[in-house]
Amino acid sequence: MRITSAQASIVVLAPATSANLGSGFDAAGLALDWWDTLKVTPGHGSPGDLAVHAKGEEAQSIPVGRDNLLVAAMLRFAKEAGRTLPALSLELELGFPRGRGFGSSAAAIALGLLAARKVLAVDLPDAGVFQLASEIEGHPDNVAPCLFGGATLCWSELGTPRYHPASVHPDLAAFALIAPEPMGTRAARQILPDTVAFAHAAWTAGRAALLPLALAGAFDLLLPATDDVLHQQRRLASWPEAANALGHLRAQGHAAFVSGAGPSLLVLCERRQLPRVRSAAEESCGAAGGWRLHEVGLAGGGGARIGPTTAN
Secondary structure (H helix, E strand, O other): OOOOOOOOOEEEEEEEEEEOOOOOOOOEEEEEEEEEEEEEEEOOOOOOOEEEEEEEOOHHHOOOOOOOHHHHHHHHHHHHHOOOOOOEEEEEEEOOOOOOOOOHHHHHHHHHHHHHHHHHOOOOOHHHHHHHHHHHHOOOOOHHHHHHOOEEEEEEEOOEEEEEEEOOOOOEEEEEEEOOOOOOHHHHHHOOOOOOOHHHHHHHHHHHOOHHHHHOOOHHHHHHHOOOOOOHHHHOOOOHHHHHHHHHHHHOOOEEEEOOOOOOEEEEEEHHHHHHHHHHHHHHOOOOOOOEEEEEOEOOOOOOEEOOOOOO
16 A cells, blocks of 8 residues: 555664675675664655655765665665655664665665555565665675574575575674774775685685574684685775774684774674673774774664554
């Protein structure tokens, strides 16, 4: 049923994510208990007019026109469905930092697709939403955990993105070191080479194979499972303070890695180790200005979803 002025508004929620997890480049991702929220209400104007109003940290940096990724995702869904969206007001509340490696683009895409599916009442299954989200994002490692929650492993089958959930132990915890400035995913990818040494690829395959075991509770494997030689050093070449913090944390035995495209870092640990991780993070960021430390939960109970509605 389409949304009208006589109906309830729609609320959609999407979590932050951390992709790659060190060795799982473009394959592994984890949903974080850190959410963006979208409220959709009937708007004014012609069909297809989508007015964006953002609030929260760095809301002023969010575009409000059709170059907004949320809007682009909604319009893409409508085009694929052969439908036209009504005029809508989109109130976006930002719950986590932009452009710092926590999947803000995947969250925007998920919000847009789920909102459009609900507004247009199109019976597209979740698997179809995942396919479309992966096409828009360009890779599935952020959109899979954003849409489905928990940890996910992704691959491509004949050009089609696939995913499978990975078990997450209830005692697994996460700690974020949030960079003071953003770094766009596109810029981060341009730094990476087109080819890598065979020895580095083989080394990485061995480490990535440990990830599902470590996430499921083999905590002694977290450190080797999150090690990397393919992308992190290149991405942090212009962020020496992040590179130093990463080296400092891992030298002390903490499973730190670049979160997504960076430059922020994430540390995975057994929950009882969080005080030690915080102490080590404070030491590693002591000389770096503007970095923030944040204990963040894991969104294991599900990913992006339609939330409670509010009567107009």
